[in-house]
Amino acid sequence: MLSFFSVALLTATLRSAAPLIFAAMGGLLSERSGVTNIALEGLMLMGAFAAVAGTYFSGSPFVGLAVAIVVGALGGFVFAFWSVTLRADQIVAGTAIVLLGLGLTSFLTEQVWGQAGSSPPVERLPTIGLGMNVLLPVAFLLVPITHWFLFKTKPGLRVQACGEKPEAAQAVGIDVGKYRYAMVIASGVLASVGGAYLSIGDLSQFTTNMTAGRGFIALAAVIFGNWMPWAAMGAALLFGFAQALRFHVQALGLPINQDIIIALPYLLTLIAVTGLLRKSTPPAGLGRHATEG
């Protein structure tokens, strides 16, 4: 039983949690500024694709990562334009980004490599041992940075104000739109890096819908973590653990139905967002626009 909590399971948990943390920190920043971000899934998928494409054409996974960052920023910008400037319904705009991410990456995979379903293998980001790549520590470093930004800096305070009560922020001269743009673009970059982590960090190719709902799980981690960075990381680790179990249950010969294990992260997500486990209090201005122009 001791071996159940083996080093392998631990590293697998960290590896599964890292991309969730990237996307979760992005989602957290966006939501703290008042923009509901269900676009994470689409942004992650775009990042995963862009990283592979960038690596494929340049030969360097670092260039691939840079391309993913640029693409994530662009995707975030488009989402911000819809949901902030055009004041579109944020859920609808987010859904559009998800569908766009899924459709565009499948289409481009075929266009670029002439084969449906997956890209050819590309070079991966370097590892730091135990199958962990260089982005993994970055994910965990992001947590204290996000915390520091939100709670210790001036722009962080303003971001929170935009998310809690945009009209109050506006009344003291804060440009709510500007802060929301910045946070949504940041969420695009972070989610995209989370996607790159999957495609050129963990794996070495892009496959259709390879994020498999991780963007939504990351969002659930934000909610479950009550929009607090450390707690969201905890939730991401829990989800990561549930994912990691899947590969270990068999190896350990535990008498648990495989299907249940596969479904576990999604079940946990469902439970988390229904608020059954704990009562969460979202930013009060989430999804609301400042009224005055």
Added chain:
Amino acid sequence: MTNRDGNVAAPAVEMRGIVKRFPGVVANDSIEFAVRKGEIHALLGENGAGKTTLMNILFGLYHPDEGEIRVDGRPVRFHNARDAVLAGLAMVHQHFMLIPRFTVTENVILGSEGAGVVLDRAAARERVADLSARYGLQIDPDAVVGALPVGMQQRVEILRALYQGGKTLILDEPTALLTPQEVDELYSVLNRLRESGDTIIFITHKLREVAAVSDRVTVIRRGRTVGTRQTAETTAPELAEMMVGRAVSLRVDRPPAHPGEPVLVANDLHLRGTQGHEALAGVNLELRRGEILGICGVEGNGQAELIEVLAGLRRPDRGQVLLKETDVTATGTNPRRRLGLSYIPEDRHGRGLVLPFSLTENVLLGNAEEAPFSQGGRIDYPGSRSLTERLMGAFDVRAPGPDTPAGALSGGNQQKLIIARELHREPDALLAVQPTRGLDVGAIEFVHKQLVAERDKGRGVLLISFDLDEVMDLSDRLLVIYQGRIVGEFLSGQVTRTELGLLMGGRALDEHAPAAD
């Protein structure tokens, strides 16, 4: 600050010939308004007179179509609130622009956090505490704003205005949500500010407040300046006439009541609120025929829940509602209406009317199943229409006709339509919640007369209002509600504003010591 000594004679604020047109209305029609340095200047006018528009122009939120604004003698042209703040103006909003989850310090410094990226919370906290002490505001800089009482939250807004360097404070209907004690405390804060040289513009539609706090008063009516007076040299009737444009009776004419048997009874009502607290914690009340029973209390102390339970919109967790001795606790609104309950809801637009519907259709709401509005399940539209026309005449609803959409009417006429619909049913008990909110003096008079007339016809009227004057003027019997409990009961004329205020603020009457300042 610097030009304070250099330019003593110039008014703190001067607005000349301000014109602001909105589609279909001239909200401000060449308004003249000048405020001296270091005075408390009341801006008096009815709802819709153009006070708020004028202040929004002064504060840079609207741009005037014509006219000139001078601050400290210099012409200014503000593009947004930020410009106004930089010129030394500060607005204390009617609906507080505070973030409930932030601390006092965070709210105060927001937008003026100082240089650098990293927040220096300790220094900010220190400055906030100093400022609070200097003006005797007694605010804990670390308190979370959402947990503070309303009067305190208002002080946080004032503190923020001062922190931002405000020298001229604009307070928009600042007493609307306060208990009488909190109002007194606000007055003393304002007096302290004036003593330290600040200028205050006090927007109100209440004559009592003009007399209590201001040095001078400017009255505006229908977008025009009627005049400016020294408060000490004017009288309430004069101001009322300036405000309304005709002589008005400031008191409600109300012969003694002759209460009969109970018509609506609540026994030990309990209801858990949305935030898990006890919204109603054992409410007992008995509304009799031929009386107006007033419930006073600060907003949010269970009034909304009580009315919902009485009207049949919500079931209580425990307790009983009796309407004409029938237990209606488990029934919805419709059976109660049929038994003789009518309801004038607080929210005209949300619960009172369907704005895109015509007046006839609105009158049909809640009546449609009964004669003469329908026969055998078929609505009699021509009949309903002519009945609506008759009601419009009887209740002075001014509209082009019964086919006009309700949304096109003024607030006063909308309210009259609701009252017409509800009173047409000749109810035995009438629930009236904030029946005059946002109405002009003429409409208020009309509504009050109707309520008294209903009482005199032997109906029970339950009145809930956050305007203490209204409750005191109209009610034959008064109940005070605090945190979901009835904490006091008085006959009209046997209680003072101060006593009611203490109870509304959760204090008992025996701790009658002067409020700590």
